[in-house]
Amino acid sequence: QVQLQESGPGLVKASQTLALTCTVSGDSISSDSRDSWAWIRQPAGKGLEWIGHINPSGSTNYNPSLKNRVTISVETSKTQFTLILTAVTAADTAVYYCARDRFFGISSSRGYYYGMDVWGQGTTVTVS
């Protein structure tokens, strides 16, 4: 059974860099090349915001609103992936989740379709 666990500092000073790690257990990031491994965040009382994802090949996609500040990478062990967010402000205060965005199938009309079927418990990050 795949499990994800986020780790990193709970408090970051404004203008500094946030670094979070997601540790994957029970599977490898490279087990299915069609899956993506994602970061999502949620400010208190608000909705979910996709930050970005990485594929086992190393290709990435980022939310355009964060693109200039975000980097997602996979560790060589293929059991961890990381989020780097630079120049943080109070607006980056949120619960940060990592998730497996699993490839479920292909539709002739809708193309590839996915779903985040495994989530970490989330880690709260406060920017002071």
Added chain:
Amino acid sequence: SSELTQDPAVSVALGQTVTITCQEDSLRRSYITWYQQKPGQAPLLVMYGQYNRPSGIPDRFSGSDSGNTASLTITGAQAEDEAAYYCYTRDRRDNHVVFGGGTQLTVL
């Protein structure tokens, strides 16, 4: 990228049927996926593809996805279904992910 529109709040009487909708107008999207989130918990996948339920999700949850609107229907809503529901999709052109703003379901 695509944008997904959800009603902010919906209510349903215990045991009745409720439908939560998610609208996207560009038609560049993939199928809608649905998540349930209870306070203090990570989101839970409840529907993917047009109408596929992950293992462990009760069969009172059903889905449809056609044209520019996807729906999540709960037939015989239970108290434990009270939660926020988010729709999600990928833009087929740029592979970006987008979440809807969420619908808070209240079971009366």
